[in-house]
Amino acid sequence: MASFNASSNALDFLRGCVVDFDPETGLSKTAQTGKRRLSQMKGMFQDEAAREELSRHGDPVVYEFHSLPLPETPGDLAFGCSILNPGKVGDEYFFTKGHFHTILDTGEVYYCLKGHGYMLLEDPQGDWSAQELSPGKAVYVPKRYAHRSINVSATEQLITFFVFRADAGHDYGTIETKGYRKLLVEKNGIPTIVDNPNWKRG
Numbered sequence: 392m393a394s395f396n397a398s399s400n401a402l403d404f405l406r407g408c409v410v411d412f413d414p415e416t417g418l419s420k421t422a423q424t425g426k427r428r429l430s431q432m433k434g435m436f437q438d439e440a441a442r443e444e445l446s447r448h449g450d451p452v453v454y455e456f457h458s459l460p461l462p463e464t465p466g467d468l469a470f471g472c473s474i475l476n477p478g479k480v481g482d483e484y485f486f487t488k489g490h491f492h493t494i495l496d497t498g499e500v501y502y503c504l505k506g507h508g509y510m511l512l513e514d515p516q517g518d519w520s521a522q523e524l525s526p527g528k529a530v531y532v533p534k535r536y537a538h539r540s541i542n543v544s545a546t547e548q549l550i551t552f553f554v555f556r557a558d559a560g561h562d563y564g565t566i567e568t569k570g571y572r573k574l575l576v577e578k579n580g581i582p583t584i585v586d587n588p589n590w591k592r593g
């Protein structure tokens with residue numbers, strides 16, 4: 392018995408639900424799943440020719456996310472797991488698309504369950520940082536910062552659990568059109584921050 396409630400209906404989700412997330416796989420029997428394949432990330436990697444080549448040959452799943460279909464109402468929290476596969480496009484590690492929140496003044500927490508990677512943060516004024524993710528570490532994404540997770544392991548998935556205000560909304564378009572100012576690439580076997588030559592100002 393996972394919980395005790397006066398009644399059992401959809402509102403139980405909003406007043407003390409228990410959701411399963413496997414700490415080894417990030418998978419859930421309760422949450423809904425979304426997938427992003429490499430073909431859905433056109434123009435987002437530095438080496439577009441390499442991305443297209445990989446898309447045509449196998450089109451790997453770059454990442455999955457599992458979250459609940461809860462109402463996006465003020466005062467509630469949205470949460471779920473993100474599962475980012477290992478892989479590279481050219482020398483650039485697999486990453487999630489990354490987003491600002493539509494309500495820009497929204498923080499978020501990512502807690503790393505498995506793997507090794509970074510959370511790349513960038514605000515509209517150009518301040519940026521890359522925070523390391525390893526099991527047991529929680530990264531706080533401050534208000535106003537776009538966030539993208541990056542998997543630097545060659546073999547292991549990067550699994551993180553995230554929580555943010557449910558009505559925050561996602562702005563993927565800004566990153567899709569402008570890109571990040573910085574990229575994380577592998578140089579001599581080491582994760583290295585470089586300027587993004589394709590970053591579009593303004």
Ligand code: ZN
Binds near residue numbers: 491492499538555
């Ligand atoms: Zn977010």
